[in-house]
Amino acid sequence: MDFFNAFSWINIRFLLDGLMVTVQVALVSIVFSFIIGGILGVIRYMKIPYFSKIVGLLVDIIRNLPLLLIIFFTYFALPQIGIQFSIFWSAVAAMTIFESAMLSEIIRAGLIAVPKGQMEAGRSTGLTYMQSLYYIVFPQGIKLMIPPIVSQFISLIRDTSLAVIISLPELTHHAKIIYAQDPSAVLPMFVAMTFCYFVICYSLSVFAKRLEVRWSTS
Template sequence: MNEAFSWMNLRFLLDGLWVTIQVSIVSIIFSMILGGIAGTVRFSNVPILSRIVGIVIDVIRNLPLLLIIFFTYFALPQIGIKLNIFWAAVAALTIFESAMLSEIFRAGLNAVPKGQTEAGMSSGLTYVQTLTMIIMPQAFKSMLPAILSQLISLIKDTSLAVIISLPELTHNAKIIYGQNTNYVIPMFIAVTLMYFVVCYLLSVVSSFLETSKYNY
């Protein structure tokens, strides 16, 4: 049992955890940008465009993430877009999480009283100025806990990229216990603890922000 937790194995697991965190951070940045744009477009009811974006989001949200990972890694090269394992995982997670975050953004924007928009417009601001200077700052505060919860889900979802051999935490644990089947349980324990620590810390932050939201 102690040999399973040797420094070499732990360092290999930490390397995998670092890849998991890197993929998660890059994916959430891109997802926030795309999801924010998509959610704003749907909120603004742009003729035709909002409906098209809504259909695309509904399709993506109802697809399994594993299928999207397969698509980015195996199907995209067939049309001339070849991504390495890291960026294929990022692309898949970004596509999937953008759809989820777009609904969070739309719900947050819808939660702001419509009188705020009317007040901004009546004061001489354009719709875009009202949206960026008045509506979004208020909406983002209420959206933040939900965004962090989605980030927690994203971190756990990175484990699905093991199917394309992304050297993340689960993949590295699999390699370790593949060399010695006696390490299966110790590796599961180590991986569980690492995921738990990262996700729990984020859940604490989310809970704090949720509580703070109602203190104003």
């Protein structure tokens, strides 16, 4: 197969179908992990007796596990205890578990970076602890969180390729099918995957920079 012939409309459409699954898994995982990670990060920041330490222990365990192991766990181990997901939701569950742990640490660190006097100032005006956290501490901390959070989301998009191990029909899986049928298409498919991942990740990084500038000037 000629290099350019590998980019036939059939192959391109097949790759785009895989790319769509990649984006869907990433978007759903980003939403769930941001919500769960935010809750876990706040719990750790609040230092609730015993509970915060238990959450911190679980987060540290997950953060030090390979994502591939978590993918295997959600797809192969959970059905053994009666919890069974489709391939798509197994990938989403694994990504969410892993990214929630990562984001919780980022959010906790961002909140800790805000001077303690800000919380005390809020409490002195009559606001409750949660109101001070929501209206005073969190808006200041989010400015520090944006770069590492976006970096983590970019990593998540790249990490969706690991779900090829459970045959998730995403971009890498579809490219693998194409060059498995014709070994001469290996290089074109790697070029295509590189281009797709670069466009998505670079666009997200540009958006993050603009968002960071907007937050810093607000």
